[in-house]
Amino acid sequence: MWDYTDKVLDHFKNPRNVGTIENADGTGQVGSLICGDALKLTIKVNKETEVIEDIKFQTFGCASAIASSSVLTEMAKGKTLEEASKITNQDIANALGSLPEAKMHCSVMGMEALEAAIKSYRQGGKPVVFEQTQESKIVCECFNITEEVILKAIHTNHLKTVEDITHFTKAGGACGKCKGAIQQILDKVLACELPQKKQEGKKPFSALTIVEKIKAIENILNTEIKPQLNKDGGSIELVDLNGNVVTVRLLGGCASCIASQMTLKNFVGKTLQDKLDKNLEVKQA
Amino acid sequence: MKVIYLDNNATTRTLPEVLQKMAPYFTDFYGNASSIHTFGGSNKHAIETARGQVSKLLNAEPEEVIFTSGGTEGDSSAIFAAVNSSRQKKHIITSAVEHPAVLEACKYLASRGYRLDIIGVDEKGRFNMEQYKSVLDEDTALVTTMWANSETGTIFPVKEIAKLAHAKGALFHTDAVQAAGKIPTDVKDIDADFVSISSHKINGPKGTGALYVKKGTHFMPFMRGGHQENLRRAGTENVPNIVGFGYAAELAKQHLPEYQTQVKTLRDLLEKELLAQIPDTKINGDVENRLPNTLNVSFGYIEGESILMFLDEEGICASSGSACTTGSLEPSHVLRAMGVPFQFAHGSIRFSLSRFTTLEEIKTVIKVLPGIVARLRAISPFKKA
Incomplete structure (x- = not known):
């Protein structure tokens, strides 16, 4: 009912x-x-x-x-x-x-x-x-839903998860094969939204309060870094922030991966530096 | 408002006389049947009486009946027991129109390395025997197909399916949850190894069922940790429910002939009148060979949830294979497997009668449904004026 x-x-x-x-x-x-x-x-x-x-x-x-x-x-x-x-x-x-x-x-x-x-x-x-523009590529083949329609639903309704998108557009609701592709569209949108918000505030990272800094780091971890690590069966959590030193813990597949140090320095560290502050340093807990 | 309950394939009313038999086992004879004292231990007799009643409905021996928590547990127990008893075999066969309790258990096994063949059905929902014969081989551990379909009522030739399975050395399980109490269910005649049934589909209480395991069949318990049910199903027996189920089974056997006469007559009347009064209507399922209480009917150009909601306004309870009623976005897997066109699948309604359904109730449905369909078709962009 x-x-x-x-x-x-x-x-x-x-x-x-x-x-x-x-x-x-x-x-x-x-x-x-x-x-x-x-x-x-x-x-x-x-x-x-x-x-x-x-x-x-x-x-x-x-x-x-x-x-x-x-x-x-x-x-x-x-x-x-x-x-x-x-x-x-x-x-x-x-x-x-x-x-x-x-x-x-x-x-x-x-x-x-x-x-x-x-x-x-x-x-x-x-x-x-009503037709989705010809140029826009079809993401969900079961219901014939294009990227354009998914993007519009995300923007209009501030959608945050693949499940939300299925509820609003039906995409991914049948065979589910396209759920990965929907997640990628979502990742892209969420990644774009953050820097915009940062510019609005126009407050440099170094001027933020400690709570704001932690929130900003967690935002980047959740929207930029976790989705990538998830693809390899791993994840990450924030452990501490001391000055410019960000301590994190790699989880799941990443924890035991021999390339984890590379991941930390080249991917996690670089992403945080690009998005927040170039002086940030990442350490494994 | 008086409720007209035509959703008996979903669940049924626990009969007052059944409840009456159960009641003392909650408040008076509440002892544990495993206890040494007479107060608890004598409840064993009540359980054995019920086992005898259930075994008669299936034409089984009492010791071949294990009480479970319902149809789903019976299905899972049988499927896992079957593959565990022939570990060298790595192939299972089921059908595309099974209940999720069977389909999901089979798909789980497929994810653990079993080869799974899902046999299709034709436009009437009939089992594809040729496809079945072509995939059955010496590696097949288990064949599991339902006796009768919950949505369309279509009856499968389980006796023939079992015979072919046995010829290749495979075990046969059938989900008889919908068949029991509506058509004769003689497990010896069809020669099944496992048969699961449920109490709440035959006017017994919810949360109880039975699994038939043919004498001599190797059985590994699904629930462990107690000696109950002869070491085949651990856990303190639900005595009141088992007592109620037993009595419901006895009544079901006693009243079985009414399904072929009174219930079928009312179902056929409903079908005939709806077809006559409502254009662009079609029946889903095998009209020649189906449960006497089930009518699955599709109304073109309109959607099932809307029909159900207007029926609900009149106190009429039915169900639909439409996508919108489940939130799953896909219409019923049974109707899709039958190749029912989308527009008819979305507009499908299942009426399932019981021996308590009255002529007056059926006449009410016949009176109100054509108006509901017309009202929705007037809104529909597909219906030509």
Whole structure:
């Protein structure tokens, strides 16, 4: 049994704006019978003001797919195309109170269908099937999910794990073969986010408090170093920080590896120096 | 609201008369059956009575029945015991539509170096005998296939499968959890080496089951650390549950004929009416050879969870093979193995009746379901208006 909010149940049992608008100004579609959920949106747009005057949906899917579509039509109605294009899947989920984690992809589908409907209007009303850009490479072959879609889900919803990504995009939810590739995309994104945050603060490492320093080091260990070591069956933990000397302990496969000293100096040490402070020194506990 | 319970393949109601038999063993006769004192030790008789009742349901000898914690333990125990008794053999065979208790145990063995062949099924869920014959060889330690499928009710030719396995010197185990109490389960007739059944599928309490081990079959216990069950399953016996299970087994045997008459009649009526009233509907499973209580039906263009939720509003309990009901994103492995197209797999509903299902209840389903399907199809983008 799913823990659906009253709002989800209400929109499921009494869906608003069901159907199709005849001679619609825009038609957007997403999903397929194979995937187990699909959504079609039609919109009527005021040509002068670009306000969505009417919007109707048809959905094949579970209760949360129907509720997401229904609430989306309420949210988009009366908005200008520009305002409507800013609706994210998180907005849809919030409007419903919440959605179970494993059902978040239903809200993503709503966002994608709206995007397609707006594109359809801009292109003169010819129906548009939401499609991931041709150039973007397919990561999950079971559900045909591209890197682009995964990246967007990570950024919009601040996803941190492969499991999160499966809940939001379905990628990795069937055979699971692509989970490694999803982890790599995630690693890349998380690695990019950190330096940005550092620049915002503009505080050099040496000026941080001891607690901030430890946090910064742990961040790098978790996002940059551990994922690499994990691939060889190893891991790492922070033991101590004394001045510029970072004491760490290699775990798992790394602990017994004859190349562990090389790993420490060349990989762990260099990564910390590059990301935080070139004076840092790494020692084995 | 009155509940119309049509999910009896998932679990069943513990009958009040069964509970009544169990109750004294919680509060009055709570002694340990292994104790020397008469107060505890005499509970052994209650366990042996139950063993006799369960053995009759299977047409087994009482000493061939080991009480377990349920179907899953029976499956695991049998599979590991079988491969341990013929250690030089490194091949096991199962089918693609098994319960996860069997599939996962087999896959575990495959990860430990066993060769595993998973036999496919046809569009009706029927066992592929030709494929089976082609992979069976002298290296096969165990063949394990279910007696009847939980989702579609399709019955496997277990007697023939067992015969072929024995001809190559392999042991045969069958998961009879769904078959027991619904069709005759004569383990001597099919000549199985191991058979697992569960109490809560036959109106007994949850958390109890039995494993049949044919006399003379080498058996290595799964649970160790006590002399209970003749050294084959350690752990203090769950006396109240075993007593309840025994009585439920006796009742199941007694009422078995009703499944071929009353239950089947109601199931067939439901099937006939749904097919007649709802277009783009199809039955999943082998209609010629299936459990008399099970109906697996797919409604095109709509999704199972939505149907279940509207049925739930009417107090009707059923289940679905749709991906969305499990959160697994993939529809039922049984329907996929049968090659049921995705759109029909997503829209599948399983009704499983019991001997307590009434004509009135079935009429209610027939009355409300066409409306639910129409309502969802009106929302669906795939249904042509």
